[in-house]
Amino acid sequence: LAAACGHDTLRVRRAPRAALLVFGDELLTAGPPAAGRIRDALGPAVPAWLRRYGCQVRPSDVVGPVADTLPAHVAALRSALANADLVCTTGGTMNGPVDHLHPTLEALGADYVVNTVAVRPGFPMLLARLTGPDGRARFVAGLPGNPQSAIVALVSLVAPLLAGLQGRSMPLLPQVTLAEAVPGRGDHTHLALVRLDRAAGVASPVRHVGSAMLRGLAGADGFAVIRPGTSGQPGDRVPIVPLPLFPGERTS
Structure with missing residues (x-):
C-alpha cells in the first residue's frame, strides 16, 4: 500500500518492550498452594496480555518473586528499567508493612501519573514515570496483587498507555x-x-x-x-x- 501511494520510506514506531516484576514472599511458582502460601497466577498470565497489547516481552523479562524488602525491590526495578519501556509489577501497591512499591518509586525519583483510581475492583493501581539516562520516559504500572484487580488495571490503565506509546487511539467503548x-x-x-x-x-x-x-x-x-x-x-x-x-x- 505504501509503495502504491508512492512512498519510498516510512517512519515507524518499534513495539514497546515490557518487563514484569512479581512481588510477594508468599508466592509459589510451581505446584499446588500449601503451608500458607499461594500460587502465583499473574507471572504466567500478564506477559501474554502485554504481548496482546503490542509489547515485546521475553521470558528473561519476567522476574520474581522478588523478596519483600525495600533493597530487593529497588534493585529489581532499577535493573528492569534499564531495558524496558514499561515495567509492570504485581502486588505491593498498598501501604502495608511489606508493600514496598511506593518507597521504591520514591527512591528512584519517579513521578506519579496515576496513584489509585476510584474503581472496584482494582482501585490501588498506579502508573509512574521516570526519565532514563537517554532522556526517554520509562513507565512503571503497579498492578494490584489480586488477579482480577490486576486485569482491571491492565485493561483500563496499561492498555491506553501502550496504545499511546504505539501512536494508536483507543476505540470508543461499545x-x-x-x-x-x-x-x-x-x-x-x-x-x-x-x-x-x-x-x-x-x-x-x-x-x-x-x-x-x-x-x-x-x-x-x-x-x-x-x-x-x-x-x-x-x-x-x-x-x-x-x-x-x-x-x-x-x-x-
Whole structure:
C-alpha cells in the first residue's frame, strides 16, 4: 500500500518492550498452594496480555518473586528499567508493612501519573514515570496483587498507555444491554465482569467474581461499566470494556 501511494520510506514506531516484576514472599511458582502460601497466577498470565497489547516481552523479562524488602525491590526495578519501556509489577501497591512499591518509586525519583483510581475492583493501581539516562520516559504500572484487580488495571490503565506509546487511539467503548441487574459500588465505578449472548444481544453478569478469583474472568467477555452512584438494571445500555481476544479464540 505504501509503495502504491508512492512512498519510498516510512517512519515507524518499534513495539514497546515490557518487563514484569512479581512481588510477594508468599508466592509459589510451581505446584499446588500449601503451608500458607499461594500460587502465583499473574507471572504466567500478564506477559501474554502485554504481548496482546503490542509489547515485546521475553521470558528473561519476567522476574520474581522478588523478596519483600525495600533493597530487593529497588534493585529489581532499577535493573528492569534499564531495558524496558514499561515495567509492570504485581502486588505491593498498598501501604502495608511489606508493600514496598511506593518507597521504591520514591527512591528512584519517579513521578506519579496515576496513584489509585476510584474503581472496584482494582482501585490501588498506579502508573509512574521516570526519565532514563537517554532522556526517554520509562513507565512503571503497579498492578494490584489480586488477579482480577490486576486485569482491571491492565485493561483500563496499561492498555491506553501502550496504545499511546504505539501512536494508536483507543476505540470508543461499545454499548451492551444488561440482561440482569448489576450492583453499583457507591462512589466508585464498578467494572463488572459480564458474558455476552450475541444471539440475544444482551450481557449477563458472571459468577465467582471476587477480586482474588479467576473462574469468573475465564468465562467473561468484558467488563460492564457501572458509573458511580448508579446501579445497572435489566434493559439498561451501558459501556463495556472488551477483553482482548488471544490467538485461537473464537469471535462468535
